[in-house]
Amino acid sequence: MSRSERLLDLIQILRRHRRPVSGRTLADEMGVSIRTLYRDIATLQGQGAPIDGEAGLGYVLKPGFMLPPLMFTDEEIEAIVLGSRWVAKQPDKRLAAAATDALAKIAAVLPDDLREDLDATTLLVGPRSDNLEAIDLGVVRQAIRDERKLGFLYRDAEGAASERLVWPFALSFFDKVRVMVAWCEMRQDFRHFRADRMSDLTVTGIRYPRRRQAMLKEWRATLDAPRPTARKDGSA
Structure with a gap:
């Protein structure tokens, strides 16, 4: 499991708990060491996740938190890239441009490791169809x-x-x-x-x-x- 996937899983686990949950419980559920769990909590807090608590007292995620755009798994990145590339090759010029712009916006906020995954994906889209419409x-x-x-x-x-x-x-x-x-x-x-x-x-x-x-x-x-x-x- 990549680190980005582990951080995403931690967010999802915290969502399930409405009351503070101990670091040991979180670490056991994720299958990581308590030290790794503390580092992941600190990373998420540094990225803006509203996680309250501290070691020995437990942690809770404040309600209403929306996942930042960098929280994508490897397969989610592949799906986004493949879908955007397919739309970008459609005859609908405005929709094609929107797909290209959306992908660029996502790439701009991804951390370096995930941006490299996005640029290096090997899922390709075939050539555009010759059937073009006379309408917009x-x-x-x-x-x-x-x-x-x-x-x-x-x-x-x-x-x-x-x-x-x-x-x-x-x-x-x-x-x-x-x-x-x-x-x-x-x-x-x-x-x-x-x-x-x-x-x-x-x-x-x-x-x-x-x-x-x-x-x-x-x-x-x-x-x-x-x-x-x-x-x-x-x-x-």
């Missing part, structure tokens, strides 16, 4: 957050075009395509729209009448039901 996915994401209707021109797999007015509530990222999940006013049902087949995107500014969380829950329930025959519009 950032506009779609904003409409989802604001619960606003979207209008656009949609072309199915055979090239047939139709005008749509939808209530967007989710955006799925696949290796080669991005898919918007929405309630389609024309079909009066949930539909999946490939972003690379959408054009002439229009934000209406009209709030749709349902909450996106409710629609997401209802849509997920339909995934377990028997699937209907695929439509010609290319949506499920």
Whole structure:
């Protein structure tokens, strides 16, 4: 176990105790010597963790303490780097830039040993897909957050075009395509729209009448039901 993981475990153990717990109890639970436990307590206090107490009296973590960003395990760092690198290669330019910026902010506050782990991770992301959208996915994401209707021109797999007015509530990222999940006013049902087949995107500014969380829950329930025959519009 790395030292950063041990410090994280110590924080989690202290969270479970609402009353002061002796250093010996903490050391036994973590499987370390009492001397190591005292050093770890001092390290956490030096990093700003509000741990009250002292040797012989016991220790308690004050409520409301949030873990600082340096408290990542090795696998958590790998997950963060892999996810950020994947997003950074997506066609959504604003989201890609945000992923790169977020990773830089995390790296800036990590201690030297963890920053080296972040820079040296061997989990890589493949090349970006050639399927590029003619629409701004950032506009779609904003409409989802604001619960606003979207209008656009949609072309199915055979090239047939139709005008749509939808209530967007989710955006799925696949290796080669991005898919918007929405309630389609024309079909009066949930539909999946490939972003690379959408054009002439229009934000209406009209709030749709349902909450996106409710629609997401209802849509997920339909995934377990028997699937209907695929439509010609290319949506499920």
